[in-house]
Amino acid sequence: MSGDHKEYLLVTEYFHPDTASTGQLMTDLAVGLHERGLDLSVYTGQPNYHSGANERQPTHSTHEGVPVRRIRAPQVRQSSIVRRLMNWALFTTWMTALLLFERVDRERELIFVTCPPFMSAAMWFVCTVRGWEYTYIAYDLYPDEPVELGYLQKSGVVHQLWEMFDRKAFQDAKHVVALGPVMKSRISAKGGQSFDTDKVKIIHNWEDEEFITPMAKSDNWFSKEHGLEDTFTVLYSGNIATFHDLETLVKAAAELDDADIQFLIIGEGDNKERIIDLAEELGVRGDTVRFLPYQPWEDLPYSLTAADVSVVAVKEGFEGIVVSSKLYTAMAAGQPVFVISQPNDDEAQLIERFDAGVNVKQGAVEDAATALERWQQNPDLVEKQGQNARQAFEANFVKDIAIDEYYQMLSGTEQIQMEAN
Known part of the structure; x- marks a missing residue:
């Protein structure tokens, strides 16, 4: 019928x-x-x-x-x-x-x-x-x-x-x-x-390709308001749940404390206090790792494009149990995607397929720090993988x-x- x-x-x-x-x-x-x-x-x-x-x-x-x-x-x-x-x-x-x-x-x-x-x-x-x-x-x-x-x-x-x-x-x-x-x-x-x-x-x-579009930080009021315009910025935005491995990200931030890299974590969730405590314990909360609450819906086109790299994090053991919707938003923003997951995860496979970012395993803190530092020191790579991300997004997602x-x-x-x- x-x-x-x-x-x-x-x-x-x-x-x-x-x-x-x-x-x-x-x-x-x-x-x-x-x-x-x-x-x-x-x-x-x-x-x-x-x-x-x-x-x-x-x-x-x-x-x-x-x-x-x-x-x-x-x-x-x-x-x-x-x-x-x-x-x-x-x-x-x-x-x-x-x-x-x-x-x-x-x-x-x-x-x-x-x-x-x-x-x-x-x-x-x-x-x-x-x-x-x-x-x-x-x-x-x-x-x-x-x-x-x-x-x-x-x-x-x-x-x-x-x-x-x-x-x-x-x-x-x-x-x-x-x-x-x-x-x-x-x-x-x-x-x-x-x-x-x-x-x-x-x-x-x-993701809505007209709602989230790539934007230069110099044209982004959110970047300017939060002092991100002239600093290499790594962004996680979304639910901070137990199955989102932000521990590896914060530990990598501690390794890069002197590298002039800003980490911005936006959102709420059951695991937020634990992540804040970890950042406090490692001495990186504030200057290196900053936390903001969920942003108003109308501000998302600016907050989600205010960084140089976007983070998608999935805890080990969740391969195929969840597929993070943040992946598509990050690709829509035209930014390289930093995927913290097992290499056989759906998110990691997509990023590798389109050369749209880097995947590191959960807990691989040194690998994470190396990847982030490589991006910071190679703006051409950031631009290339960001363009790949947006092109793949427009063609598929x-x-x-x-x-x-x-x-x-x-x-x-x-x-x-x-x-x-």
């Missing part, structure tokens, strides 16, 4: 005006699919992340032509893991109940993203009961992530049950979206021997490319094209 005869429903915890990266991406996806003619609505909750948390939204509204329904589940500001767990449990339970008992007049197909972590099991259950098809978008893999973080015992009862439900969710999905080849391999293994790996499609995340791939997959035009060829 074509997309004109059914209703598509995108279920996501985050949506405009939430400024979490998932909210931005899901907003882009919904609007883009609507513009391409897909009959799509969004079911979401009240904003509770970053600046969007201050704006209470109506239960029913429209965003750029897309109908949006917000459930009434109470939400609290996400300032700790306990608060997040509460939000996740409330959102998932409320959304599951709504979808199970809501009266529906047309055929419905669900699209959901792995946020909250329990969403895949819940949506699999809903769709099994109601006989709906669904698309599973894997932004993170669960329960792999809490196991790697030490929150969940591997092979324990909860882990085994969670794995069982997630395996069923993969097996019964109409489509599964992975963010890279390493993630696809993990999903294929999780799906079991009978799993049809052909249903897993790699669709990379994206802009919004329209990704949303076209989603549309072709969901509407069936991709299969029609394959059969015609």
